[in-house]
Amino acid sequence: MAGITIRNLGDDLEARLRVLAASHGRSMEGEVRVILAEALAKHDTPSGLGTRIHNRFASIGGVDLELPSRNTRARAADFDDGPLTTRPVGDVMRPIHPGEILREEFLEPLNITPAALARALHVSAPTINDIAREQRGITADIAIRLGRYFDTSAQFWMNMQSEYALATVYAAKGEAIEHEIEPLAAHG
Missing domain, CATH: 1.10.260.40 (lambda repressor-like DNA-binding domains)
Incomplete structure (x- = not known):
């Protein structure tokens, strides 16, 4: 599975992505994978896909992503992190x-x-x-x-x-x- 590099996040955007990821019990990289998987699962034209990805991230302030080349065919299953896990006992983060x-x-x-x-x-x-x-x-x-x-x-x-x-x-x-x-x- 290819790694995802998340760059150029301002403090506000990073905090918003962290909250969104935590609400799903995922890491920030895992949350980005889900966002990308949802966008890729709806295969329209490449410009439609790019617009959807941009709009999804724009809702939390935007993000700079390195995407695979156009010759690479990605599938939603490529981004699956497996089953969600529960938070460890003693975790102090509020639901x-x-x-x-x-x-x-x-x-x-x-x-x-x-x-x-x-x-x-x-x-x-x-x-x-x-x-x-x-x-x-x-x-x-x-x-x-x-x-x-x-x-x-x-x-x-x-x-x-x-x-x-x-x-x-x-x-x-x-x-x-x-x-x-x-x-x-x-x-x-």
Whole structure:
């Protein structure tokens, strides 16, 4: 698998990419791989692909990437990091609600209000407002709508929700569950 070199990130952009990566439980390089894989999975013309990659990174402030030559045919599977792992016990990073990502990485930079997004998605304003205020999670229905509107995948939004839910429960009950439940292999 080819390595990805991330260069010329300002402090703000690096922080935003780090937050986005952390919300998915990935390294920054892993997050860049996913962004590229999502863009490459939608094979249009090369200019369409470049525009999509540029737009995805523009939402977090832009990035300078070395891409393979035009003769190289990349597939989404080439960028797969394998299964996501859980955060290690004792990690002090707080779980990031998908509403925070929606608000800070999509709504605010694009100057879209929750009410305007709700109208565009054909859902109630309180639904989007509650998500943006981190008082409601993202359902599969909302994930599909957000994916369509922002040209991301529905899985992108569901992964964020799933990672948030797991991280929240691990933080609250992880150690207790580890002490209460003995793995099947231990019964041997």
